[in-house]
Amino acid sequence: MTRPTVNDIAREAGVSLATVDRVLNARPGVRPKTANAVNEAIIRLGYVRDMAAANLARSRSYRMVALLPDGDSQFVQTLADALSDAASLAAATRLELDLRRYPPEDMHVLSAILSGLQPEDVAGVALMAPETPVIRDAVRALRGRGIPLVALGSDLPNTGRDHFVGIDSHAAGRTAGVLMGRFCRGLSGRVMVIADSMLLRDSIERRRGFDEVLLTDFPGLDVMPTLETHGSADLLRRAVGECLAATPDVVGLYLLGSGHRALAALLRERGLLGRFVVIGHELTPHTRQALLAGHLDAVIAQNPGHLARSALRVLRAKADRIAIDEGQEQLRIEVVIRENLPSEPHENHQSDAA
Amino acid sequence: MTRPTVNDIAREAGVSLATVDRVLNARPGVRPKTANAVNEAIIRLGYVRDMAAANLARSRSYRMVALLPDGDSQFVQTLADALSDAASLAAATRLELDLRRYPPEDMHVLSAILSGLQPEDVAGVALMAPETPVIRDAVRALRGRGIPLVALGSDLPNTGRDHFVGIDSHAAGRTAGVLMGRFCRGLSGRVMVIADSMLLRDSIERRRGFDEVLLTDFPGLDVMPTLETHGSADLLRRAVGECLAATPDVVGLYLLGSGHRALAALLRERGLLGRFVVIGHELTPHTRQALLAGHLDAVIAQNPGHLARSALRVLRAKADRIAIDEGQEQLRIEVVIRENLPSEPHENHQSDAA
DNA sequence: ACATTTTTGAGGTACGTTCCTCAGTTTTTG
DNA sequence: CAAAAACTGAGGAACGTACCTCAAAAATGT
Numbered sequence: 009m010t011r012p013t014v015n016d017i018a019r020e021a022g023v024s025l026a027t028v029d030r031v032l033n034a035r036p037g038v039r040p041k042t043a044n045a046v047n048e049a050i051i052r053l054g055y056v057r058d059m060a061a062a063n064l065a066r067s068r069s070y071r072m073v074a075l076l077p078d079g080d081s082q083f084v085q086t087l088a089d090a091l092s093d094a095a096s097l098a099a100a101t102r103l104e105l106d107l108r109r110y111p112p113e114d115m116h117v118l119s120a121i122l123s124g125l126q127p128e129d130v131a132g133v134a135l136m137a138p139e140t141p142v143i144r145d146a147v148r149a150l151r152g153r154g155i156p157l158v159a160l161g162s163d164l165p166n167t168g169r170d171h172f173v174g175i176d177s178h179a180a181g182r183t184a185g186v187l188m189g190r191f192c193r194g195l196s197g198r199v200m201v202i203a204d205s206m207l208l209r210d211s212i213e214r215r216r217g218f219d220e221v222l223l224t225d226f227p228g229l230d231v232m233p234t235l236e237t238h239g240s241a242d243l244l245r246r247a248v249g250e251c252l253a254a255t256p257d258v259v260g261l262y263l264l265g266s267g268h269r270a271l272a273a274l275l276r277e278r279g280l281l282g283r284f285v286v287i288g289h290e291l292t293p294h295t296r297q298a299l300l301a302g303h304l305d306a307v308i309a310q311n312p313g314h315l316a317r318s319a320l321r322v323l324r325a326k327a328d329r330i331a332i333d334e335g336q337e338q339l340r341i342e343v344v345i346r347e348n349l350p351s352e353p354h355e356n357h358q359s360d361a362a
Numbered sequence: 363m364t365r366p367t368v369n370d371i372a373r374e375a376g377v378s379l380a381t382v383d384r385v386l387n388a389r390p391g392v393r394p395k396t397a398n399a400v401n402e403a404i405i406r407l408g409y410v411r412d413m414a415a416a417n418l419a420r421s422r423s424y425r426m427v428a429l430l431p432d433g434d435s436q437f438v439q440t441l442a443d444a445l446s447d448a449a450s451l452a453a454a455t456r457l458e459l460d461l462r463r464y465p466p467e468d469m470h471v472l473s474a475i476l477s478g479l480q481p482e483d484v485a486g487v488a489l490m491a492p493e494t495p496v497i498r499d500a501v502r503a504l505r506g507r508g509i510p511l512v513a514l515g516s517d518l519p520n521t522g523r524d525h526f527v528g529i530d531s532h533a534a535g536r537t538a539g540v541l542m543g544r545f546c547r548g549l550s551g552r553v554m555v556i557a558d559s560m561l562l563r564d565s566i567e568r569r570r571g572f573d574e575v576l577l578t579d580f581p582g583l584d585v586m587p588t589l590e591t592h593g594s595a596d597l598l599r600r601a602v603g604e605c606l607a608a609t610p611d612v613v614g615l616y617l618l619g620s621g622h623r624a625l626a627a628l629l630r631e632r633g634l635l636g637r638f639v640v641i642g643h644e645l646t647p648h649t650r651q652a653l654l655a656g657h658l659d660a661v662i663a664q665n666p667g668h669l670a671r672s673a674l675r676v677l678r679a680k681a682d683r684i685a686i687d688e689g690q691e692q693l694r695i696e697v698v699i700r701e702n703l704p705s706e707p708h709e710n711h712q713s714d715a716a
Numbered sequence: 717a718c719a720t721t722t723t724t725g726a727g728g729t730a731c732g733t734t735c736c737t738c739a740g741t742t743t744t745t746g
Numbered sequence: 747c748a749a750a751a752a753c754t755g756a757g758g759a760a761c762g763t764a765c766c767t768c769a770a771a772a773a774t775g776t
Contacts, residue, residue, distance in 0.1 A: 011423065011456070013762060024725045029764070037723055039773090058456065060414030061762035064731050069365065097687065099410040102365070183701040190659075194548030221701070305544075308702075313690065333451065336667065340704055343697035347537040347575070348662075350694055367732060378755040383734070391753055393743090415732035421761045 012053040021049035032057065063102060070103040072323050073125060074134040074160070075118065078109035079239075081266060082292035083312070084136070087161065090316035091134075098320055105320070115142045122146040127154050132323030136160040138208055139167070156326035158319050161310075162210050170326050173319045175310045175341050177210045181217025183341055184287050187306050188218070188260050189226035191285045196228035197259035200251060202235045202244065204265035211264045214289070218262060229260065241270035248274060263288040268295050272303050291344055299346045307344040314339055366407040375403035386411065417456060424457040426677050427479060428488040428514070429472065432463035433593075435620060436646035437666075438490070441515065444670035445488075452674055459674070469496045476500040481508050486677030490514040492562055493521070510680035512673050515664075516564050524680050527673045529664045529695045531564045535571025537695055538641050541660045542572070542614050543580035545639045550582035551613035554605060556589045556598065558619035565618045568643070572616060583614065595624035602628060617642040622649050626657050645698055653700045661698040668693055 014032070018025045023046060030038045031046040038046075049055075074091050076084050088107060095105035110118040119142045125133065133150065135157055137143050147167040150157055156170045163172040188199060199222065203211045215234060222229050235251060237244040244267045252258060261284050263271065268288055275281045281303055288295055291309040298304035318337050325332045344350075368386070372379045377400060384392045385400040392400075403409075428445050430438050442461060449459035464472040473496045479487065487504065489511055491497050501521040504511055510524045517526040542553060553576065557565045569588060576583050589605060591598040598621045606612060615638050617625065622642055629635045635657055642649055645663040652658035672691050679686045698704075 011762095014764095015762085026725060026727090026765095027723085030724090033764075035765090039723065042723080058418070058762055060456070061418050061731090062764070064412070064415050064418060064733090064761095065763040065765080067731050067764090093689070096410075097690075101414055102412065104365075179701060183699065186699055186701050191544050191547065193545065311694070335447070336451075338704055340665070340696065341702035342694065343699070343702060345537065345540055345697070347533060347540045348695035348697060350692055365732095369732090380735095380755060380757090381753090384754090387734075389735090393753065396753080412732055415761090416734070418761045418763090419732075419734040421734090 011058075012055045013058075014055075016053055017046060017049045017055055020053055021046045060101075068102065070131040070324055070327055071106065071129060072103060072132045072134065072320065073106045073108065073130050074319070075108050075110055075121065076136050076160075077112040079112055082294060083266075083290040086292055087136070087312045087315060090312040091319070094313070094316040094320050098324075103320065103324065110137075115140050119143060119146040122150050125150060125153075125155060130155055131327040132156040132158070134158050134160045134173070134319040134323060135164070135169075136162060137164070138162065139164045143167075156323060158322050158326075160319055161315065162208070171322045171332070171337075173315055173322060173337070173339070175339050177213035178217040180289070180308050180310075180341050181214035181219075182221050183217075183343065184214065184262060184289070184306075184308050185218040185221030186225070187308075187343065188262060188285060188287050189222055189229060191287075191305055192226070192229060192259050195259045197257040198230045198232050198255055199260040199262060200232050200235065200248070200255075200258055201262045201264065202237060202248060202267060202271070203263075204239050204267070205236055206234055208265075214264050234264075237265075237267050237270075239266060241267065244270045245274050249278075252278070252280070258284060260285040260287070262286075265289065266294075268292075268298050268304065272298055272301075275303065291342075291349075296349060296352075299344065299349055302346065305345065309342045309344050310339055311342060365412075366409045367412075368409075370407055371400060371403045371409055374407055375400045422456065424485045424678055424681055425460065425483065426457065426486045426488065426674065427460045427462065427484050428673070429462050429464055429475065430490045430514075431466040433466055435593075436648060437620075437644045440646055441490070441666045441669060444666035445673070448667070448670040448674050452678075457674065457678060464491075469494050473497060473500040476504050479504060479507075479509060484509055485681040486510045486512070488512050488514045488527070488673040488677060489518070489523075490516060491518070492516065493518045497521075510677060512676050512680075514673050515669065516562070525676045525686070525691075527669055527676060527691070527693070529693050531567035532571040534643070534662050534664075534695050535568035535573075536575050537571075537697065538568065538616060538643070538660075538662050539572040539575030540579070541662075541697065542616060542639060542641050543576055543583060545641075545659055546580070546583060546613050549613045551611040552584045552586050552609055553614040553616060554586050554589065554602070554609075554612055555616045555618060556591060556602060556621060556625070557617075558593050558621070559590055560588055562619075568618050588618075591619075591621055591624075593620060595621065598624045599628050603632075606632070606634070612638060614639040614641070616640075619643065620648075622646075622652050622658065626652055626655075629657065645696075645703075650703060650706075653698065653703055656700065659699065663696045663698050664693055665696060 014025060014028050018028045021028065023042060027038060027042060028046055031043050076088055091105060091107055095103065108121065110121060118137060123146060133155060144167050147157055147164060147169060151168050158171045158173050159169045161174045163174065201215060206212060219231055222231050235247045237247065248271065286304050287306050288304055289308050291307055295304060295307050299307060318339065322332050322337060368379060368382050372382045375382065377396060381392060381396060382400055385397050430442055445459060445461055449457065462475065464475060472491060477500060487509060498521050501511055501518060501523060505522050512525045512527050513523045515528045517528065555569060560566060573585055576585050589601045591601065602625065640658050641660050642658055643662050645661055649658060649661050653661060672693065676686050676691060
């Protein structure tokens with residue numbers, strides 16, 4: 009009827025509570041034979057440890073740190089909000105999040121922050137950062153100190169990070185490529201690709217996936233070299249403006265990163281809005297607006313809420329040395345068009361976690 | 363430093379623990395003035411109730427019932443699996459799920475099951491069922507007894523259900539319509555629509571959204587009357603076969619419900635695989651396979667894992683009479699193509715809930 | 717059979733909250 | 747202004763688990 013407890017196990021296995029406790033928490037001093045008896049009782053009764061009670065008794069609290077680059081990127085801002093929200097929900101289960109921003113121009117600052125984190129203060133770190141040698145070393149040292157770390161949004165494959173929370177950029181680029189190809193059905197011409205910087209792993213991988221698909225499946229479309237904007241609206245106007253003037257047969261635009269507002273302004277000035285198929289990444293207020301207005305045909309996105317919750321769940325599991333549920337942590341590559349645009353998220357209220 | 367507890371609030375507000383407890387749990391017998399003082403202290407200290415401890419003390423366990431139609435629908439089967447998984451994760455937070463299937467041919471059986479549920483045994487019900495008068499009455503009676511109910515997958519708008527967990531079918535149909543229209547760019551011709559039954563609310567709404575979009579935005583495409591298969595592969599073969607023979611200018615197929623395998627078989631026989639743009643709903647082993655093989659161009663899906671978790675979260679919140687986090691419960695209309703197909707979910711292991 | 721080591725049992729306190737009782741205090745009402 | 751009603755305080759038991767101590771029992775080596 010009611011859920012079995014540790015006492016039930018003790019009775020069922022014919023041992024004392026203390027012994028059950030030793031087995032459950034892998035404490036030493038139990039003969040294998042006795043341990044077996046206990047484990048069998050556990051299975052027989054279908055015992056599931058009450059994590060709530062366990063954490064309460066442990067009076068453990070999970071102090072996590074999230075590190076995001078500073079700056080005015082809307083995606084990062086949205087992600088920061090999602091992390092705060094997720095953390096305030098998880099607060100009911102004794103998790104607290106220290107959300108910090110670091111100056112993106114100097115990786116030594118971030119490195120210093122990472123070096124300052126000690127296992128007694130921090131149960132886990134979620135980090136969104138490019139993989140530079142400095143960062144790689146800092147992450148390795150952090151993990152050497154026993155602090156779990158998940159890479160957030162952008163992977164850090166050669167650092168031994170515990171987990172990557174984010175989508176596969178290559179597959180995301182392929183998805184963008186297929187949509188571009190299919191939306192341009194019957195057309196032939198050139199596709200412009202606009203990126204913030206091609207030094208970022210994500211941009212490179214997206215571009216690679218995109219090219220692959222267009223090359224093999226859509227031979228009528230010709231992908232042009234990447235225009236880099238370095239996050240500057242002016243640079244985008246200039247570069248894209250010149251390129252459009254010089255290339256009459258552009259049929260599609262692929263925005264690897266930011267710059268949606270500047271692009272829309274440019275196209276509006278020239279009366280070209282709606283002339284091309286435009287595909288971008290990440291759902292932000294700007295891209296949302298562009299989708300609604302019809303300037304943008306599709307967005308390939310990862311859900312910031314899922315990113316945030318997944319990161320915290322994984323960190324907690326790592327802190328508890330528990331296996332993670334791979335299925336739940338697998339993030340989807342979302343395709344967003346005007347018709348399936350989720351309604352604007354509004355104010356968040358406090359609520360139950362779990 | 364450490365998290366504030368009820369005792370801290372009592373001290374801060376200058377009242378006793380008992381009073382704080384009365385305020386926190388909305389028990390009667392506290393003057394508004396005193397309650398205010400307590401609430402202010404709560405805000406001042408940034409107190410967050412430790413749900414783990416609270417549930418422990420309440421020694422409450424949430425016994426939920428999920429009712430799904432029986433039969434071999436792959437989507438329902440996937441959803442049932444997702445519910446089991448979600449429940450086994452939530453078991454650590456004292457939730458148990460009683461997952462039942464009812465015979466879809468006789469709504470009186472389901473009605474009887476619903477009538478048999480009593481508030482002392484059941485903390486909430488998740489129901490996937492068509493809205494018939496019999497069901498409507500049974501649901502109203504259930505809610506009259508004080509048992510929260512969420513509609514799962516398919517809404518029951520006129521029953522006073524507490525919440526609908528699922529996607530907007532009309533918007534899903536519109537999404538399908540846009541994809542059909544854009545994937546058929548440059549073509550003109552007719553689009554076949556195949557449904558299990560047009561008596562189901564979902565089918566009607568999807569169809570309506572689909573038609574809307576094609577009519578206004580893609581005038582070159584002509585939507586044909588719906589072919590109904592009633593879940594029968596034979597009927598599908600016959601009806602679709604005849605229709606294809608009689609209609610040479612078909613460019614697209616829209617499958618509102620099931621029948622992907624039968625359709626693929628038929629098209630293969632006639633050497634028509636890949637000839638049309640095919641769009642369907644829900645990600646199941648069949649549609650997954652069809653996407654990979656290239657017979658199916660896009661699937662409009664709702665994530666069964668999210669459905670399941672959302673349903674359980676909402677039911678728990680209702681049982682606790684807590685507000686739900688609308689943002690988190692909003693389900694996305696997913697667009698799945700071959701390139702963003704999530705990898706096959708494999709075995710699930712037990713793990714911590716969050 | 718003895719000493720030694722290892723394993724087991726019994727019992728306690730703690731975690732933060734809920735929920736109960738009962739006595740004492742304040743406020744409202746007639 | 748007294749009686750009634752409403753409110754408040756103090757304390758304790760309980761939820762299921764973790765973790766500690768100390769003593770008793772069992773297994774081990776000689």
